Amino acid sequence: MPDPARDVRGGHPEQHEPGGGWGAGPYAAAAPRQPAAPQPRIAQTPPRIPGPRREFLEAFDEPEPRHGQDGPAAAPGGRATSTTAPGGPRPPGAPEAPGTGASGRGGSSAPDDVRDEAWERGGQDLPGGSGAFAGPAGRSGRPARADAPDGDGGDGDGGDDARGSGRVGRGRTLTGIAAAAVTTVLAVIVAGQVGDARQQSRAERAADASDRGADTASRSELRATPQTEPSRPAAEPPTYEQLMARQFPLDPAAKGVGAFTAVPGTDPAPGKGRKIRYRVDVEKGLALDGALFATAVQKTLNDDRSWAHGGAMTFERISTGMPDFVITLASPGTTGVWCAKSGLDTTIDNVSCDSASTDRVMINAYRWAQGAETFGPKAMHAYRQMLINHEVGHRLGHNHRICRTPGAPAPVMQQQTKSLEIDGVRCRPNPWVFPGG
Template sequence: MVDGDGGPDGPPSAGARKGGLGRTFTGVAAAAVTTVLAVVVAGQVAEQRPDGTGHSGGGPDRTDPQDEGASRSGDRPQDAKPASYAQRMAEPFPLDAKLTASGKFMPVGGAAKAPGRGHVVRYRVDMETGLPLDGQLFADAVHKTLNDDRSWAHGGTRTFERVASGGADFVITLASPGTTHVWCAKSGLDTSEDNVSCDSAATPRVMINAYRWAQGAKTYGPDKMYAYRQMLINHEVGHRLGRDHEACSRSGALAPVMMQQTKFLTTDGATCRPNSWPYPGSR
């Protein structure tokens, strides 16, 4: 086989030598370019040090998406603490004002000992099944509120013990608006007009309207949800203990806890301030 550089045995021709020399120069030039590129690439690689202090040729604002994701995830709290009792008590919860749930009740919260002295009042906490609310929070709120010295345990005259099941002096019950209305009607009370709670005295149940528990009232506003829930418990249990409604005595005074504070804070031209406690000056 004959190739372009001459015969198989003879020396290459002048043209062939010239062409070969040209190819030699071309090869040298290509090698030089390759060497330069290798140096540039090596320099760039050297800048991207594994200790993270270098940067790529794209400029200092360029970030590896993987590193960015790691940074973002590192900023998130990995072990966020659950909300405290006070935080949950101050938080409104969504609930339909016209909701009627199952009509069936179950005890919540378990047993809790009476922490004080005096006459022991035993109560149970029930919650209507199907309510999208925290029954344990409600049970805790009842026990903490009633046994506060500003409440009906004031002065050691009585103390409240929660029983997990069975008989009790009364059953404080968290129920949907529709079910609350049914149970209040058993004692001749109409709670549907203002969507309120009641002590259904002809039954064992002190009814707490879940809508009010979840959403509060305009008289307290969203910033006093915690205080409103304490008032709600104290007011209705106050009825169970034989207390009647009271009115605002003078403008600027604290409202009596037995005032119908869910509905209004003004009576006979006198406007009181919201108040959760029967004995507010105890602390």
């Protein structure tokens, strides 16, 4: 005859508990207990702590010993079969407690297939009014013992309790090991996936960079390389001699505002002769370099070929105080006005003058900028030297002179701006008082 306790489907009962894997089933009220005959109190076993779900332990549990080895035969699923009624041995003549039987699952008289079907439905009451799954006994699949504390159901004998406690400890250990193994495997898998994702991301970025580089290179090939001119050294400022050799644009009929400004700074007298102080003024708004003009005056007057020859005198430029005379660079119109103050007409040939009735020696800016035909454009430096020496010579008291020897250097006091030939005698242009040094 088959043992009902060993014919349970799946080898072990499903466990229904609050918050467990199967959830709390809609249990029916437990069948009323019949008062049992007074029994001597025995040592109560502590309440059983629900262990891990059987499906986690099934792969690790060793088969339980059969009846005749260490105890009663174990039913499939590791639950021993006992014919002892819950709550201890029944005294002789005492009535059997309701809901108990030889099956060990509450003693339901329902057939095995009906009980199994009810078991699979999650612990509904078995046919026949059995309350095998009601109350706290649902945690272990057994009915509650009448003398168990707090209504917890106990096993029929102490051997089953010992084996259950051992299985609980061992099951928890194995469950922890299994959980750790699963966690490790998951961590390895996730780490591998993350590493693969990073490698793929790096590969994609490298591919994108390569594509961009190739695209840039292809675009660079299409563009013409700009031709850069070789760097040239910074141009040095022109020297004094170079500036003095140049012509500057200026209108021969230009007329300025008639106001003047002194060129700042001083040039001390270089010689030991009689010191003559002078100031250099430039008409305001005149588009000529006043500093260049002042330098030319200082160099020319203190040259040994000029009026300072032999240490007779020395010239010093000042910008403040009382000078002996004022050399003034002015427009043709303004020059004419100041020369007229001394009875001189400079408008006919657009020439310069020494306005003796004033303190100004007037230098016509047009002649300073353009020169004269007698010297030509290639002798601008020499012409400017002659212009300074001639007009300052008038201030020093020298009158006009003419050339007497054909081909000789014209005297510096000759009106070389107008002509180099006088009375049929032609002379060479000459800027110096003592041309032979």
